[in-house]
Amino acid sequence: MTSPNTSSVSDHKPRPWIDLLVSIIIPSVILMKFSGDEYLGSVNALIVGLAFPLGWGLFELIRYGKKNFIALLGIISVTLTGGIGLLELDAGWLAIKEAAVPAVIGLAVLVSTRTRYPLVRTLLYNPNVLDVDKIQKTLVEKGKVAEFEARLLNASYFFAATFLFSSIMNYVLARWIVTSDAGTQAFNEELGRMTLVSYPMIAIPSMVMMMLIFWYLWRTISRLTGYKLEQVMAPHLADK
Template identity: 80%
Template sequence: MTPPEAQSRPTHKPRPWVDLLVSIIIPSVILMKLSGDEYLGNVMALVIGLAFPLGWGLFELVRYRKYNFIAVLGVISVGLTGGIGLLALDAGWLAIKEAAVPAVIGIAVLLSTRTRYPLVKTLLYNPTVLDVDKIQAVLKERGSEAEFEERLLKASYFFSLTFLFSSIMNFVLAKWIVTSPSGTQAFNEELGRMTLVSYPMIAIPSMIMMIAIFYYLWRSIRRLTGYTLEEVMAPHLAAQQERKSSDTPSGGQDQ
């Protein structure tokens, strides 16, 4: 049976527009427009600007119990950015930090392939997205488990490459945009500009790569099992899909 605390735990629903607003747009506007002495000042603008993504990340972690490695690292990353600014460390540390965080994740993805729980399985091939038991049963029946594991391993390598791309781009952007000494108004403005620019230049390409990897994984499942996507969706997702279909009025009903 499912523990009572797990049953009462709220279900996490992706909210990309809220994530974009809280983690990118609001901090960028505060850092770029309100860092002057006539507004919030350097320190207060940095604290308030970074409080939004930091607070939102902590809220997600606590409310939905999403204590996964990448989420925790994201919170640490924002905290380190604030520390660099507040302690007035050399701005070069920001570029190192920006490159180090995705690099650490990429290395973790590679190392996880040597364990029983590769990160690509945790993030893409898991029971919240796909009916893993159903897929595994057919793979075993057809003797295709080894081939599928090879494809999962290849997906893991592709997955780690997306973080390598992010690491390089983060370093280049940080070195290119953030050139002023930390702890100054110019540093805050450049940090805000970098945060804003990083979304179209890094986040969107990385998202496209992730979609491509999922598509590769899905095509592998399709070829090895013969199932369509609808047939291997996680049961709760399939139920939601059926509910939506049944709630949609047919075009031929009388008004």
């Protein structure tokens, strides 16, 4: 018998607007508008502002079992940002941290290509998205497995490149916007501004690049198997 908790996990769907509100908009508004001494003050505003994405990330991890490397790295990133502000470290450390997080993910993508479970296969070429068994069977029948694996490896390299792009842009953006000393009202306001600006300048281009990688992978599958997209979508998606 399926427990209520298991059912809620399996039925859990992404909520991008809530993620955007809790992780980007609310923290940015708090940091930019409530860091003055007449409101929360610089330290309290930093704690309250970062509590939203940190609390939301922990909730997602605990409630829905999203115990994955990238989610954990996101929580660590928020914690480090708070540490830099509370310990009043040089703002340059923020730029290094902003660049290091996507760089570590990109490195993990490259390392995963040497394992049995490349991250591209886990994220894009998996039974939740595509009918992997059907595709694999056809590839074997047509003798196209080796060619497909080579193209999948290329997709992994493209995937790693998106994180390299994010790493460079994060560093440039942090150095450009956050110039004040940590622990000050100005630092909080600049941190909030950077958080807002990073979404259109980094997150959206990265999402577009991810969509292009999926298109590349799909075109490969279509060319090697002869299937149309609706023929190889995961059964639960095709039914919808």
